[in-house]
Amino acid sequence: MSKAELTGHCLCGKVTVTMTPAKPHLEACHCEMCRRWCGSAYIAVQGDDQVSFTGEEFITRYTSSGWAERGFCSQCGSNLFYCFTPTGAYSFLAGLFDDVGGMTLGEEIFVDEQPDYYGFTQKTVRKTGPELIAEAKEAGFEF
Ligand SMILES: [Zn+2]
Numbered sequence: 724m725s726k727a728e729l730t731g732h733c734l735c736g737k738v739t740v741t742m743t744p745a746k747p748h749l750e751a752c753h754c755e756m757c758r759r760w761c762g763s764a765y766i767a768v769q770g771d772d773q774v775s776f777t778g779e780e781f782i783t784r785y786t787s788s789g790w791a792e793r794g795f796c797s798q799c800g801s802n803l804f805y806c807f808t809p810t811g812a813y814s815f816l817a818g819l820f821d822d823v824g825g826m827t828l829g830e831e832i833f834v835d836e837q838p839d840y841y842g843f844t845q846k847t848v849r850k851t852g853p854e855l856i857a858e859a860k861e862a863g864f865e866f
């Protein structure tokens with residue numbers, strides 16, 4: 724696990740991201756929206772609201788739902804982040820970083836929406852969409 728800051732960048736390098744992982748592992752989201760956005764599962768490094776960017780003028784934010792924005796580089800098209808707008812917490816595509824500090828996949832979410840054409844071999848905590856939404860409601864979020 725690593726609490727060290729990570730710095731990553733998009734394909735063209737116009738946008739760089741500096742963040743500190745909020746969890747000691749990576750998370751994969753299998754939901755339909757993430758798959759459409761990423762081409763397959765979204766493998767994410769979870770961050771918090773302490774994030775800094777350079778090249779912010781190249782970041783386009785797309786409001787993908789009532790509680791989330793997804794960012795991409797307008798120059799090269801690389802997807803960058805998912806932002807949960809009620810808290811301002813970010814997660815980033817693991818592929819932006821040269822090195823994720825030794826973290827591996829530890830959690831998979833929306834496993835009920837996972838298609839059968841791929842699967843990961845890591846031993847993970849697996850949660851369905853309804854389980855995740857119930858947890859968020861318990862934490863006080865309304866959807
Ligand atoms: Zn770019």
Ligand SMILES: [Zn+2]
Pocket residue numbers: 752753754755756757758765833
């Ligand atoms: Zn998702």
